[in-house]
Amino acid sequence: MGGYRNNELFRATGLTLNSSTDHVTASVTNATTGRTGAIDVSRISNxxxxxxxANAPTGTDPTLALFFDVQDAFGNWVQTSPATSIGGVVVTAAGTTYGVINNGYQMTNLGRIRWAVGGTSPSFTGVSLSVHGRP
Structure with a gap:
């Protein structure tokens, strides 16, 4: 495709997203690098x-909102995805969702995937996350 080269920056599978953690820099291993910590987004512009x-969520009225943040020069995390969640909606069932992570902002060198769960005793299992970018 005329000079386009896809860069996979992050991949993790089999995750459980619940209220005990809220972002991938909190010990989720990146399968593309083998490391934990922030995602290097320095080589992409969007x-x-x-x-x-993979699995139906458990709990009463479970919801999952997913976000992409970048870190500024002072160490603050700044949300670059839509205010409600990637794709503009919260997830309530098994399936696939996606969202653009630049949203008009200048990307910085470090990023993270963050989530917020809602409901009573919510848990989303068998979750796979991946980030792909363009230079």
């Missing part, structure tokens, strides 16, 4: 976050 939820 990207796509894809989320696949």
């Amino acid at each position: 990207g796509l976050l894809v989320v696949n939820i």
Whole structure:
């Protein structure tokens, strides 16, 4: 495709997203690098976050909102995805969702995937996350 080269920056599978953690820099191993910590987004100018939820969520009225943040020069995390969640909606069932992660902002060198769960005792299992970007 005329000079386009996809860069996979992050991949993790089989995750459980619940209220005990809220972002991938909190010990989720990046399968593309083998490391934990922030995602290096320095080589892309925009990207796509894809989320696949393999299993039906548990709990009462479970919801999952997913976000992409970048870190500024002072160490603050700044949300670059839509205010409600990637793709503009919260997830309530198994399936796939995705969202653009630049949203008009200048990307910085470090990023993270963050989530917020809602409901009573919510848990989303079998979750796969991947980030792909364009230079």
